[in-house]
Amino acid sequence: MTDAQNLSLDDTHHHRFMVGDWLVEPDQGEMTRGTESVRVEPKVMEVLVYLARRQGEVVTRDDLERDVWKGALVGYDAVTSTVIKLRKALGDSARRPSLIRTIPKRGYQLVAPVKRPGELPPESMAPETRQRPIRATTAALLLAPAIVFLAGILYWVSTPRGPDSPPLQEDFSGTMTSAPPSIVVLPFENLIDDPSQEQFADGITEDIITDLSGLSDLLVIASNTSFSYKGRKITPKEVGTDLKVRFVLEGSIRRHGDSVRVNAQLVDAKTGFQKWARRYDRKLDQVFAVQDEVTNSIVDALAINMSDSERARLAQRNTSSLEAYDYFREGQRLSKGSSRESNTQAQQTYRSAIRADPDYGRAYGALAYTMAFSYRRGWSDSPVQTIDQALELALKAVELDASIPQTYWSLGYVHLMRKEYDKADAAVTRALAIAPNYADGYGLLALIKNALGEPDEAIALITKGMELNPYYTWDYPYNLGRAYYTLGRYDDAIEALEEARTRNENAVPVRLHLAASYVGAGRQDDAEWEVQEIQVLSPTDTISHLRVAHPVEDPGLMEKFAGDLRAAGLPE
Numbered sequence: 001m002t003d004a005q006n007l008s009l010d011d012t013h014h015h016r017f018m019v020g021d022w023l024v025e026p027d028q029g030e031m032t033r034g035t036e037s038v039r040v041e042p043k044v045m046e047v048l049v050y051l052a053r054r055q056g057e058v059v060t061r062d063d064l065e066r067d068v069w070k071g072a073l074v075g076y077d078a079v080t081s082t083v084i085k086l087r088k089a090l091g092d093s094a095r096r097p098s099l100i101r102t103i104p105k106r107g108y109q110l111v112a113p114v115k116r117p118g119e120l121p122p123e124s125m126a127p128e129t130r131q132r133p134i135r136a137t138t139a140a141l142l143l144a145p146a147i148v149f150l151a152g153i154l155y156w157v158s159t160p161r162g163p164d165s166p167p168l169q170e171d172f173s174g175t176m177t178s179a180p181p182s183i184v185v186l187p188f189e190n191l192i193d194d195p196s197q198e199q200f201a202d203g204i205t206e207d208i209i210t211d212l213s214g215l216s217d218l219l220v221i222a223s224n225t226s227f228s229y230k231g232r233k234i235t236p237k238e239v240g241t242d243l244k245v246r247f248v249l250e251g252s253i254r255r256h257g258d259s260v261r262v263n264a265q266l267v268d269a270k271t272g273f274q275k276w277a278r279r280y281d282r283k284l285d286q287v288f289a290v291q292d293e294v295t296n297s298i299v300d301a302l303a304i305n306m307s308d309s310e311r312a313r314l315a316q317r318n319t320s321s322l323e324a325y326d327y328f329r330e331g332q333r334l335s336k337g338s339s340r341e342s343n344t345q346a347q348q349t350y351r352s353a354i355r356a357d358p359d360y361g362r363a364y365g366a367l368a369y370t371m372a373f374s375y376r377r378g379w380s381d382s383p384v385q386t387i388d389q390a391l392e393l394a395l396k397a398v399e400l401d402a403s404i405p406q407t408y409w410s411l412g413y414v415h416l417m418r419k420e421y422d423k424a425d426a427a428v429t430r431a432l433a434i435a436p437n438y439a440d441g442y443g444l445l446a447l448i449k450n451a452l453g454e455p456d457e458a459i460a461l462i463t464k465g466m467e468l469n470p471y472y473t474w475d476y477p478y479n480l481g482r483a484y485y486t487l488g489r490y491d492d493a494i495e496a497l498e499e500a501r502t503r504n505e506n507a508v509p510v511r512l513h514l515a516a517s518y519v520g521a522g523r524q525d526d527a528e529w530e531v532q533e534i535q536v537l538s539p540t541d542t543i544s545h546l547r548v549a550h551p552v553e554d555p556g557l558m559e560k561f562a563g564d565l566r567a568a569g570l571p572e
Contacts, residue, residue, distance in 0.1 A: 019052060020099055020112035022090060031089060038089045043068070047082050051100065051110040060107035083108060084505055084533055093532055102536060181302050182245040184221040185209045187230040188262075189252040199329040201253045202227070204262075204291060207318075208249070210404065211295045213437040217304050221245060222439035222469035240269020243470060247275070249298065258284045264294050266301055276301040284322060318401060319360045327353035328363050335370050340379045346370050361401025365410035368394035372417045376549050377508070378540040383548075390414045398427075405431035405438045416448055419551050424448050439468035446479040453554040455483035474504035482513050486557065490521035508538045512546070516564035527568035534570070543572050 016025050023032045029045050031038050040048075046068050051059060061079050069079075083100065092099040099112040185208050190201040206223050213220045221243055229239060236248035251264035265277035276297055280290045299306060319325055327349050334346035350367035353360055371380075371390040380386040394411040401407050412427035425448050432441045442465035449458040462479045466472050481496030497514040500507065511534050518527035534541055543562050552558040566572075 017052060018113075018115035019048070019090075019110070024048065024052070040085065040089050043082055044085045044089065048086055051108065052114045055110045055112075055114040058103050058107050058109050063107065080506070080537055084537065087533070093529065180217045180219050181247060181304075182219040182221070182243075183212065183247040183249060183298070183302075184226055184239060184243055184245045185212065185223075186239065186248060186250040187227055188250075188264075191252050191254040191261075192256065197253075197255050199333060200255055200326065202230075203325065203329045203332075204253060204287070207291050208295055210406070210435070211291070212298065213435040214405070215299070215304055215306060215310055216436045217306075218302065218437070219245075220437040220468070222437075222472075224439070224473055225469050225471040228471040235272070236267040236269050237272045246270060247302065249294075251294075255284065260284045260287050260290075262287070262290050262294070264297075266298060285320070287322075288320065318362045318404065319357045321357040321360070324353045324357035324360050324363065327356060328360070328366065331363070331366060331370075335366065335373075340374075340377070343370055343374050343377075343379060347374075359400055361397045361399075361407050362404060363397075364393050364400060365397035365407040368397060369410045369413050372414045376417055377538070378545055378549060387414070387418055391418065403434070405435040405441055408434065409438075409441060409444060412444055412448070416444075416451060416551050417549070419451075419553070421448060421452055421551075421553055425452075437468055439465045439472075441465075442468070443475055443479060446483070447475075450479060450482045450486065451551040451553055453486065453552070453557050455486040458483040474500045474507050474510065476500075477503070478507065478510045478513070481510075481517065485513055485517050485520065488520065490517050493517040494521060494523075506537060508534060508541055509550075511537070512541070512550075512565060512570075513561075515568040515570070516561055519564040519567050524568075527564075531565070531569040541570070543570055546570075 016023060018024065019031075021033050024045075025031070026045055026049055029039055029042060031040065031048075047064065050064065050068050064079050083102075087093070087097075087100055090099050097111065099110065101109045101111050103109055185205055188201045188205045190197050205226070209220060209223045209226065212218055225243070236250065239248050240246065246269055248267045248269050249264065250267065251262060253263075254261040260280075260282055262280040262282075263278075264280075266275045267273070268275050278294075278297065280293065282290055298304075319328075331346045331349035331353060334342050334349060337343070337346075347367060347370050350363050350370065353363040354367070357363070368390045371386050371393070374380050375383050375387045375390065391414050394407075394414045397407040398411055408427045408431035412424045412431065415421075415424035415427060425445070428441055428445045428448060432438055432445065435441065442461045446458040446461035446465065449455070449461060458479060462476055462483070466476055469476070477496040477500040481493045481500060484490070484493035484496060494514065494517045497510055497517060500510040501514060504510065511530055515527045515530035515534070518524070518530060543566060546562060546565070547558065550558075550561075552561065
């Protein structure tokens with residue numbers, strides 16, 4: 001019987017043990033080697049504990065999903081990402097492993113020796129005296145866009161004002177400013193004990209955010225930041241302090257049978273006083289009309305001046321079919337996954353939405369994006385047919401609904417993947433004309449400017465996106481890092497791209513640009529390690545695939561990128 005077989009589950013969960021020359025402390029979530037100390041998230045530690053219990057055995061993905069994820073359907077990427085994090089923490093190489101070996105098409109094997117608690121050297125059992133390393137927190141990383149946002153406000157206040165300037169009003173801090181009023185729409189609470197209704201409530205929230213984002217005289221926080229408060233017990237005043245916004249919209253939804261109750265209230269975050277509130281009891285098929293009423297009530301309460309075109313856009317509705325809407329929301333959930341399987345499922349669900357409502361423009365646009373993303377990742381068996389069909393769907397989306405930014409965003413993304421840069425630029429510019437507060441529009445336009453070799457413009461655009469979306473997703477620092485790479489500012493690029501990687505370990509474009517930036521900075525070992533991880537995560541990503549699927553207009557810039565990746569070890 002091996003040491004690993006003698007190592008009980010309780011031992012590994014509650015006592016120190018050794019893996020190679022690493023001292024592992026599960027209760028602390030920490031691993032140490034000499035003076036080196038690394039903390040890992042709970043799921044990463046659970047995987048290590050499980051591998052230690054079965055040292056020398058081949059542990060399959062099914063084993064991990066069953067015993068570590070307790071049977072949850074987490075998919076390929078979740079397991080892979082966790083193992084990548086573990087290897088990174090241990091300083092192990094996927095290509096030349098000394099600790100954890102990947103067994104192709106089977107799973108993983110812990111090849112390093114494991115020592116039980118009773119076999120540890122006395123010094124490892126001594127009371128804790130180590131100095132914990134000080135690490136930057138995610139909260140600290142999020143300060144930058146907030147500072148930029150405040151700087152923008154200060155600029156707006158200090159700029160000379162003419163007779164046509166908007167009237168001054170009080171912002172969150174009490175300063176008189178000509179900047180438009182600011183608002184965040186918190187996720188509406190689902191009051192039914194049915195998880196399936198969460199998507200419905202979230203959809204109503206996002207639709208209201210979309211409607212408000214189309215108003216040029218209102219500053220609206222992006223949905224990604226808004227949803228970071230989902231499930232948190234926090235007051236509107238606290239949210240206002242966090243985001244420096246003056247108004248907070250919150251509410252609840254109770255969907256039962258063919259009826260729905262919506263409660264909504266608008267709160268002045270500075271004073272904590274309710275500015276407007278209403279309850280709506282309607283038939284379920286009238287819920288979209290309720291969205292309109294809520295939006296118009298906010299406009300009235302804040303005395304927002306709307307143009308005729310803005311009023312016309314608010315009067316339009318994407319779909320009147322609840323069945324189509326439910327399919328669309330499920331497709332949105334699935335498309336947030338980063339696996340080939342979730343992408344395929346999202347496509348199928350969007351097609352169901354279109355069958356339920358053949359005039360649902362936003363569903364066509366979402367399907368177009370999902371197919372273009374599949375093309376970008378090399379998941380399609382017929383890539384030319386896939387990207388051609390994506391274009392047809394995106395054009396159909398705009399034809400059916402030119403009133404919302406999302407359809408033009410999808411069209412822009414498809415054009416970008418087709419390397420039709422001028423058309424991509426025009427489409428996303430149109431999206432931002434419709435919705436000046438559309439944070440993801442600034443993000444995609446920054447990506448297009450990066451592809452065109454215009455890094456300074458990309459930086460300005462992504463900074464604007466970060467203002468609107470302080471709790472931004474991984475693609476925001478990715479765009480920033482990509483621009484810095486083009487400028488040859490490799491240290492700045494690495495800082496931004498490492499943040500992006502932290503936010504999404506599975507984002508291959510981030511890792512590719514990070515590897516290239518490491519080469520540019522002379523950090524060859526880091527570059528090679530990054531490429532090794534890319535090959536485990538996405539074996540189809542090669543230099544030849546990059547030339548086809550990675551949009552870059554300037555051939556010289558593409559050759560520089562390919563050359564750096566070749567130097568890092570990416571295969572041809």
